[in-house]
Amino acid sequence: MxxxxxxxxxxxxxxxxxxxxxxxxxxxxxxxxxxxxxxxxxxxxxxxxxxxxxxxxxxxxxxxxxxxxSFMPEGRVGRFLAILILLSPFLTVITNGDPIFINSQKTLPGLRLYDAASMLVGQLGFLCIWALAREFLRDTATLRQLVTALVIAWLWYSLPMLYEVRMSPQLHIRIYGFFQHDFAQMMRQGGFRPIVFLEHGLWIAILTSMSAMLCVVLGRSSPPDTARRYYMAAAYLMVVLILCKSMASLLYAALMMPALIFLSGKRLGQIAMLMGVLILSYPILRTLDVIPTGTLVEMAGRISDERAQSLQFRFENEDALLQHAMGRPLFGWGGWERSSIHDPLTGETVSTTDGLWVIAMGYGGFAGFIAQFGLLCLPIFMLGGIHRHAGREVSILAGGVAVVLAVNLIDLLPNATITPVTWLITGGLLGYLEQLRRGVPEDExxxxxxxxxxxxxxxxxxxxxxxxxxxxxxx
Incomplete structure (x- = not known):
């Protein structure tokens, strides 16, 4: 395959x-x-x-x-972020040429120029997705086509998901011969949560949540006859989402659905921007210990002890990893497990990295975090200003897509659920806004x-x- x-x-x-x-x-x-x-x-x-x-x-x-x-956006901020994401691997290598001695038996090597080239090549996958979407999906019709394709794909994908809910996650083993994760993590609440061919049950849950919300966005921007079908699809996907047994993804959809149903495109864009501010400021807030982690753990405990323990474990690992990342805050520690925490006696890795933000901080420091998350948040912050400059109201489609993208980025704080879908939406929305700023008619x-x-x-x-x-x- x-x-x-x-x-x-x-x-x-x-x-x-x-x-x-x-x-x-x-x-x-x-x-x-x-x-x-x-x-x-x-x-x-x-x-x-x-x-x-x-x-x-x-x-x-x-x-x-x-x-x-091109990999270069049109605006100055976008160009700065794109250049930063291309240069950050080399800046990380320059500041990490020294080896790290864990104990007498284990030493982590210093980084070389080859490692910078390898890191940059590793980034080309998602950068090409973003560039292709920005080039080809840059008007209202193609943006709607992207959203519709995601909904259609997920309606079909729900069939193997329902199979695995009933029969346990078996499709990846039966077709490809191996299981892609820890099978025990797919067991939840006395049953199974689906994974099919994705990385983890959390990945499939957040994409189901996004697809359900996008059904509502398409319903609001469609004629009445077609809108009814989209609302029925949203209801169906919400049932599938419940069976995914992911409280965070279900909570995202439950909180955002009323806004997507009743608010204007302008208000939706403002909500997305507020979430974008939280995302970009989250490392600073965690560094200053502003986020009430204890309160969040207590709230999770009211749902179940298992979820409270999981959240507490994540916060404790984040605190340890963030403290280690602050040893080299600008450009991070790079690869070869240099950003992880090791047992000084055994040399084994004792830290678990869940959130993409803390992975980015440890790997590339503030420069790597700002480059990656800034590029992802860029169309969210451009949405209102470009529509005002063009003398147009923010459409339900554009505002709704921005909210769904922001929800996905919010989920990158506790998890690393970034997918090609994330970069497709980011690139398509950015291309749409750049074309709108140039004043190109929709039919050209x-x-x-x-x-x-x-x-x-x-x-x-x-x-x-x-x-x-x-x-x-x-x-």
């Missing part, structure tokens, strides 16, 4: 419109390819389900369609909107003869 997916992606780019190929090659690749596996080829970056479709999709879009897909394509050069090098025509101007480099 892993080795055949580049050919599947190629067939999609040859047979489907580019926007559809971008959506379905990445979405289906994430949903059906095996989890916990990397295809390690000589002299090439490791290919996982997160990156294989996007890397080859970027290659096909460049060579077959002749498109110049990106090709028409691209500026023409009067002289210089001849435009690259691609392998199928579709010319497109642009810089002759990956950036």
């Amino acid at each position: 892993m080795t055949s997916w580049p050919l599947v992606t190629l067939a999609m780019y040859l047979r489907m419109p580019a926007k559809s190929a971008v959506i379905w090659s990445i979405l289906l690749g994430y949903l059906v390819l095996p989890a916990g596996m990397v295809l390690d080829l000589p002299a090439l970056p490791g290919l996982s389900k997160h990156s294989i479709a996007s890397l080859f999709g970027y290659l096909y879009a460049t060579l077959l369609l002749g498109r110049r897909i 394509t990106v090709m028409v909107a691209a500026p023409r050069r009067t002289g210089g090098a001849r435009p690259f025509a691609g392998l199928v003869g579709q010319s497109h101007t642009g810089p002759r480099s990956l950036l």
